[in-house]
Amino acid sequence: MKQLLFLFLTVLASATVKAQSMGLSFSYFIPKNGYFSTPISPFSIRGLGVDLNKYIALETGASLYRMSGLNVKDMPFTTKDAIVGPNFTILVPAELVIQFKGRTTEFDIKGGGFAFYGFSQKINYGNLDRGLRKAQNWDVANSEVTYKNNPGYGYHFGAEFTFNVTRQFGISLETNYLAGQAKFPLKGSYTGGTLNGTNTTLPIDFSDAKIDFTGYEFSIGIIFSGK
Numbered sequence: 484m485k486q487l488l489f490l491f492l493t494v495l496a497s498a499t500v501k502a503q504s505m506g507l508s509f510s511y512f513i514p515k516n517g518y519f520s521t522p523i524s525p526f527s528i529r530g531l532g533v534d535l536n537k538y539i540a541l542e543t544g545a546s547l548y549r550m551s552g553l554n555v556k557d558m559p560f561t562t563k564d565a566i567v568g569p570n571f572t573i574l575v576p577a578e579l580v581i582q583f584k585g586r587t588t589e590f591d592i593k594g595g596g597f598a599f600y601g602f603s604q605k606i607n608y609g610n611l612d613r614g615l616r617k618a619q620n621w622d623v624a625n626s627e628v629t630y631k632n633n634p635g636y637g638y639h640f641g642a643e644f645t646f647n648v649t650r651q652f653g654i655s656l657e658t659n660y661l662a663g664q665a666k667f668p669l670k671g672s673y674t675g676g677t678l679n680g681t682n683t684t685l686p687i688d689f690s691d692a693k694i695d696f697t698g699y700e701f702s703i704g705i706i707f708s709g710k
Contacts, residue, residue: 508704637663
């Protein structure tokens with residue numbers, strides 16, 4: 484967490500140091516089997532980078548998201564409901580950009596990796612209990628778990644269209660597909676059973692569980708050029 488937080492602050496600080504361009508964006512994340520999430524403005528700065536040549540650039544940035552809910556995968560049962568959330572998530576991408584520049588417009592194809600870290604995590608016990616209840620074919624289930632939080636990593640690709648209003652100012656529309664995960668082992672127990680039966684308590688040891696950071700990110704941004 485300390486390393487990722489340091490990277491986040493470094494990226495923000497670099498906005499005024501040797502950046503060929505920078506962008507302030509409003510990004511929205513629609514996760515797979517999760518809840519629609521939004522950034523915490525103004526903590527979303529994207530498009531920091533440097534041109535390697537006329538057609539290729541390297542870019543990075545950082546966003547602080549208020550995640551409404553994310554799914555957890557690789558448990559003994561599957562569910563399409565969000566198990567984690569709400570929380571705060573730092574997202575730091577690093578990407579290679581292929582640029583097609585016109586006089587007033589630019590179309591970019593992007594791809595690369597990203598790191599993320601969620602903090603102030605909460606377990607959505609309603610959805611977790613529902614999944615356990617369905618897996619056991621019970622009428623009632625109540626769980627209590629602890630978790631170990633870890634940073635996560637993944638890859639992404641997408642495209643961005645920018646319309647330059649002036650030489651120093653432009654408006655961008657961007658879409659990215661992100662696929663990442665973070666280890667999130669769960670331990671604890673759950674108690675339940677059928678209405679006409681006796682209650683049973685079983686252990687929870689989901690050591691392979693992972694936060695599923697998969698979904699689509701849509702951004703509307705303002706680009707400031709250093710040229």
